[in-house]
Structure formats: structure tokens, C-alpha cells
Amino acid sequence: MSWKLTTFLMLALLGCALVLVNTQYQERHLFIELERSKTESRQLEVEWSQLQLDQSNLGKHERIQANASRDLNMVPVTPERTQYLTLNSK
């Protein structure tokens, strides 16, 4: 009886040890993946601010105005040439 219990406990211990090894191995893998994702997220954040910056650069009013008047022959609107529509009018 006693040696049966001992064997059982021994096997259980061995099993636990193997599970531990496996868990640690997986933990490392997941950790590395997490690190990689974190780096990627930082990278994307940088890219995002870069794109926002580009958007600001391209959407600059100076540039829009220059393009509109040079390439599209547009002129600024003045009230004389504006048709004002009033709500609830006839």
C-alpha cells in the first residue's frame, strides 16, 4: 500500500514538473509575442502621428489656397456673389 502511494505521488510530481516546464515554455512564447505586439503598437502610433502630421501639411490652408487659385482658377467668394437662402422664406 505504502509503495503504491509513493509511486503515485512520484508520478504526480513528475507530471506536475513536466506541466510546469511546458507552462513556462508557453509563457515565454506568449511574452515574446506580447513584446512584439507592444513594439508594433508603438510603431503604429508613431506612424499615426506621422500621418496626422502629413495630413496637416497637405491640408494647410496656404497650400489649398495656392492650388485652388493656380490650378483650378478659383477666386474667393464675396457676399455680392453669394446667394443667401433663408429658412422659412417664401
Add this chain to the structure above:
Amino acid sequence: MKRSSSRNANGKGVPFSANPVLALKLAPWRSRLVMFVLFVAFFSLIVRALWLQGVSTAFLQKQGESRYARTLEMPATRGKIVDRNGLVLASSVPVKAVWAIPEDVLSEPKEKIQKLAQLLEMSEADVRKKLNSDRQFVYLKRQVEQPVADKIVALGISGIETRKEYKRFYPEGEAMAHVVGFTSVEDTGQEGMELAEQASLAGKLGSRRVIKDRLGHIIEDIGAVNEPHDGKDLKLSIDSKIQYLAYAQLKDTIAKYKAKAGGVVVVDVQTGEVLALANFPSYNPNDRSALTGAQLRNRVMTDTYEPGSVMKPFTVALALETNRVTPNTVFQIGSRFAIGTASIGDAHYSSALTVSQIIEESSNIGTAKIALGMPGKEMWEMFTKVGFGQAPKFGFPGAVAGRVRNYKTWRPIEQATMSYGHGLTTSLIQLAHAYTIFARDGELIPLSFVKTEQLPVAQRVISVKTALTMRAMLESVTGPNGSAILARVPGYRVGGKTGTAYKVEHGKYVKKYVASFVGFAPVSNPRIIVAVMVDEPDPSGLHYGGSVAGPLFSTIAANVLRTMNVSPDSSVTSVLPDNGLGDSM
């Protein structure tokens, strides 16, 4: 046989050997000796293990950590600055600082150093000069953009290292330079809102302790991670479109009148938000290598000058408020008005003017006569209440108070000149601020450079009735007999006041002018205040407030009103063909 049985522990085992030839006659102490040696060996191992585990464990752990554990700095980004519509005005992007260990680099082949110099956009001689140092650490160039830094690393020069840092980019460039300001290479604010909001914009670095393997991969964290905190984004009240328009038109005006400098402020009357603040000359915050003090100066905030006639409405408003005059009270004007030994004059002669006409035609004599009918104390209180001579609370660095001397020291001639804006100094932003009492039915509202979610508390200075009367008078300034007919905006009723002030140099008035105009629109329900100032327009050409600052006000106000979708409150002559839709208004 006998011996073999004695060797067995239980004494009844199988004989060791039946062959007498093989029977060894060994002394019993020999086996005991072996046993003892083995025991000692094991014992010493156990002692050693206990020693390592118990006594020298701290030392060993330290040694292990120093080989595998590293403290990593976790960078935090400085917050962005965006305009009221979320357009980025300032943003930090990671770049590299390239540094060198001079000894190592100098031992590299010549062509590699040449290539390095090329990539750094420096001459080889310059690079060598920098490397010619006793120090172990020399910055070759800071704020190198990422792709270039990658190429430098790819050269594989020993002793060249890079360090991560941030570079601040300002897409709006010079139009926005004075509001946003800039940061140093260390990413700390130096000017403008970058300086004012440094505490909230700056990020807080974090750190973590990790174990790295032989290849430098992070394996696990030791202890708690000290998370980094990125700086908070800042949303300004500035509208970048209005800001650009104001800057571009200011620039044109200054070129046209050969002026030295100028400034514009646009304020939202309802919320007190500053929609635009432009200065000329300006600078490009992305490249500050040739920056001069004149460019850096935020004239709107930090330059005080004698405002001139722009101050007249405050004197008249006080006289109306205290029922000393009505808009129709008549004052004798004449050509000169003597006060003590001095005398003052007007630009245009009139024999008599009503109070309304005094504002409309900007009469110095008339304003002085109104002022001399009031105690100095009341005038001083009025000026102080609307913020002149008071330290401004705009949350903007470098804003100045201007100077209004204590009324106890005023002589009558000084009280007279102060009534029309000489002998006291203010900044343009203070004028724009003070004009909120006319635009807001008598209330003074605090200004803000940050987008506000809730309306600030306004403080009543004059009654609604006085404010409305003043608005009508100020509108007449842009009317057919007014001094600033050029300040009119097609489609909108506008009101305001011109100012042409002599500049003071070494305590004397000189033939240099500051032309200004402060006004609001539309008069029926004011939405914006626009204050413009042109410093030293060419005195041989046009230099009056009405002729220089007036048109500038007009173009800026027209654009701002259109941008803000304010509907016109005055008739416009339509040039559109009659399409049967009826009158557009």
C-alpha cells in the same frame, strides 16, 4: 566463504565467489576508508550547496542580475497641440541623435568617415573637428531623421551610436509660430503655448526591469512596471484657417505700406476664445537657425504702445454711463484747445460736434473736453476695470500689463491726452479684450487660448444701454462721414475705432506711427472682435489708422465672417443674374 557471508548485509546472500583463486583477502578498513571518503565528498558538496544558497546568495543574485537584468527606459511622447478643429499644429516624431566615441571612429578608414559626413550633411572637416576631442562622448548631430539614422548605422562604423529622441514638427510653420511657440532639442517648451502648457504637455518617462537572454531578447519582467505617461494633447482655441488668413493678409498689408511690423487678434465675442493671433515678422519654427529677436517677438502680447484714438470710446462710454453727456450733447471744438501751457489739435477742423460726431470723426479736442468734465479717478477706474495697466490673465507667457499711471499724479493736460490714448500704453490683445464691453452689451469676458467647453463668467462694466449707444457710434465710424470708411465689410454692419499714434523714442514723440483699428462685426449681434495694428507704416505714404489698418480689418473680418458662416446683416448688391428666385436677402 566465510568472508563473503560476512560482507552481505543480511548475511544470508549468495556467496560472492565460489572460486578460491578469486577470493580476495582484503583488510576491512579499506572498504571503510572508501566509504568515509565518499561520505566526506558528499558532505562537502552539501555544505557548499548550503553555503551558496544561504550565505552568498545575495552576492550571486547581484552578479546574475548584472549579467541578464536590464533597466529599460520607457519613452513617453510629448502631447500634440491641435487647433479647435483637431488639425495638428505641433507633433513629436521620434528621431535619432548620432553620437560617437572619437577614438574608435578615427581609427576607421577614410572613405567610411566621408560617407558618414555625407549622410550627416556636414563636411568631412567638420566631422573630424568634432571628433578631435579628448572626451569619450561626442554628439555628431542631433535630430537626425529615422531613415538617415538607419543608413548611418548600416555603414557599420565602430564607435558610432544612436540615441532615441524626439523632434517637434510644426506643419503650419510661420503663420502659427507665435501662438504655438517651439521646444528645445530636449523637448521642453521655450515659447508660446509650448511653454505655457509645458507641465501638461510633457510626458513622464516610465521604466521597467527585465531579464534579457544571450541574444538580447526580453524574457520577463522583474517586479512592477513603472508605466510611462504620455503628455496630454492640447486643444487650442485657434482656428488654423482664420489664423492663416489673418497672417497672410497682415503680411500683404505690411508689404504694401512698407511697414516694420504688425499684429492681428481675432476674438470670438461669445466665448472669449482667441481665434487667431498673428504677428509679422514671423519665423519658421521648424528651422530656427537664423532666428532674430525681431522675428521672435510676439508683438500682440508683449509690445505695448500708445494706442491713440482707439481709447476714445472708453472715455465717451464713461461719460455716457455717468449721465454727464448724451450722444447729442454739443461741444465747441475750434482749431486748438489750450490746457495750461500746452494745446492740442485735431486732424480736421470743425467748429462744433456732438458726442456721436466726436467719435465718428475722431476729434481729440472733443474727447479731451468730455474727459476734463470728469474726475481723473473715475477715468482711471474705467481704464483699470477693462484691463489696461493690469497684468493680463490670458495664460500666455510674456503677456505684459502696459502702463496707466495712478490718477493722483495726473495733470489736466495728461488727463486730456490719456482720454484719446496718449500717455498710457497697452498691448493689442488688451485692446481687443477691452472692446468686449462694446461687443457684448457691456460685459467684459476673459480671453482664452485653449478651447473652452463652458462659457466663462463675464463681468459687467457698463450698462446695456450705454453699450448699445456706443455700438451705434462705433458703427458710424465706418459710415460715410466716419474716419474709417475703408474698414467696411460688404454685406455686414461693422463698428470700430481707428487709431493713429505717434511713437515715443527717448521720451519724445517722433514722426513714426502706429496705425491701428479695433472693431467688431456684425453690429446687430457681434460675433467677432478683430484688432489690427501696423507698426511704422512708411510716413511718406498712407499711415493713418483709417487708411492702413482699416482695409486690413475689412479683409480679415470679411474672411472670418465667411469662414464662421455668419449670415449678413446688411444689404448686398447682388451681381448674380436674376434667376427668378427673388431677392437673395
